Amino acid sequence: MTRLARFERAVLPYLDAAYNLARWLTRNDQDAQDVVQEAMLRALRYFDSLRDADARGWLLAIVRNTGYTWLEKNRPAELLAYDEASANVEESAALWGAADSNPEVIVLQSAQRKLVAQALEELPLAFREMIVLRELEDLSYKDIARIAGVPIGTVMSRLARGREILRRTLESRMRKAS
Amino acid sequence: MSPKNESPAEPIVARDAPYYTAPPGLSERVRARLATEALRDRDPSRWQPYAIAASLLLVSLVSWNAALWHERSSVDASALDEAVDAHVRSLATPARLTDVVSSDQHTVKPWFIGKVDLAPPVTDFASAGFALAGGRLDYLEGRPAAALVYRHNAHVVNVFISSLRERGESAPVVSTRKGYAVARWRGGGLAFEAVGDISTTDMGVLVELMRKAPS
Numbered sequence: 001m002t003r004l005a006r007f008e009r010a011v012l013p014y015l016d017a018a019y020n021l022a023r024w025l026t027r028n029d030q031d032a033q034d035v036v037q038e039a040m041l042r043a044l045r046y047f048d049s050l051r052d053a054d055a056r057g058w059l060l061a062i063v064r065n066t067g068y069t070w071l072e073k074n075r076p077a078e079l080l081a082y083d084e085a086s087a088n089v090e091e092s093a094a095l096w097g098a099a100d101s102n103p104e105v106i107v108l109q110s111a112q113r114k115l116v117a118q119a120l121e122e123l124p125l126a127f128r129e130m131i132v133l134r135e136l137e138d139l140s141y142k143d144i145a146r147i148a149g150v151p152i153g154t155v156m157s158r159l160a161r162g163r164e165i166l167r168r169t170l171e172s173r174m175r176k177a178s
Numbered sequence: 179m180s181p182k183n184e185s186p187a188e189p190i191v192a193r194d195a196p197y198y199t200a201p202p203g204l205s206e207r208v209r210a211r212l213a214t215e216a217l218r219d220r221d222p223s224r225w226q227p228y229a230i231a232a233s234l235l236l237v238s239l240v241s242w243n244a245a246l247w248h249e250r251s252s253v254d255a256s257a258l259d260e261a262v263d264a265h266v267r268s269l270a271t272p273a274r275l276t277d278v279v280s281s282d283q284h285t286v287k288p289w290f291i292g293k294v295d296l297a298p299p300v301t302d303f304a305s306a307g308f309a310l311a312g313g314r315l316d317y318l319e320g321r322p323a324a325a326l327v328y329r330h331n332a333h334v335v336n337v338f339i340s341s342l343r344e345r346g347e348s349a350p351v352v353s354t355r356k357g358y359a360v361a362r363w364r365g366g367g368l369a370f371e372a373v374g375d376i377s378t379t380d381m382g383v384l385v386e387l388m389r390k391a392p393s
Contacts, residue, residue: 019200062292146288
């Protein structure tokens, strides 16, 4: 089997996962497609570094890196917001426990898809990517930490803070809607 | 991937958000670009339009290579000089010393994914006096290299790892250069250059730890 054929067999099954992450990072279909194409080329170039590692996590790490490079070039303002967000999150780790098993959450699970999607899109990048990887991609904290290159504690605190912001946004919107 | 089971009571707020699947045609476009990219390295006819430019380049390359051939013995020396310079640069800008700050090899190793064309062996040797402080992307001889940062007491050691074009092993050589202890060795398709203001004995210890560590 050629190198390309091996690559396609190992990596292309995760095209949807790659696109979903790129779509949530860029919040735009065409930009997401550009990021995916670029990420796939990079992935082919670095295919030898995959070895026996998990191909989905490996690919998502490359998509994320490519997405950040793209944002740096095209929408640097979003990355500034990212710095402020990450500066504040470390202290919010305490929210992790507070947000657990909140009955309101169950109500929110049935919220309209459109409201949820909109609120998630508005979430600052650093929190948005954590929630996408965790709740849409079903990854473990450990895998997310590897993909994003941050400690597991940071993954947990950003997830907690992201969920808290999302929950508040949804609550206030649903109150307005009803 | 392990299933998501860290916290059964974890609140779920975004399950109703859409999972965007790849739009129609993206798979075909990706395949087409991958095929083009794969051909680029193999198909010589692709380069025919550039033949004239290439032959001009060849002249300069041949003379450059000839010069290199004569200076073969100093190639290792210049690589070590570059490693020492990169080490000094990294100390001059503490913020740039570690792009990924972690003593956890499982955080540092994957950080390099998609940034360099190799998977560097990353092990923390804190119990032996060399604590992993993190890593960053650096450049040696114009090529990206993975730089691992170790702390030995108050001293910083940079280990630069780059991929070798041809496979080959070479035993470590420890020496000093511009007042720094330096070491250079090759193994497993990788070239290693270590630099630090530590004693050559300590450098020898780190080299042995790295060579014995599983990759």
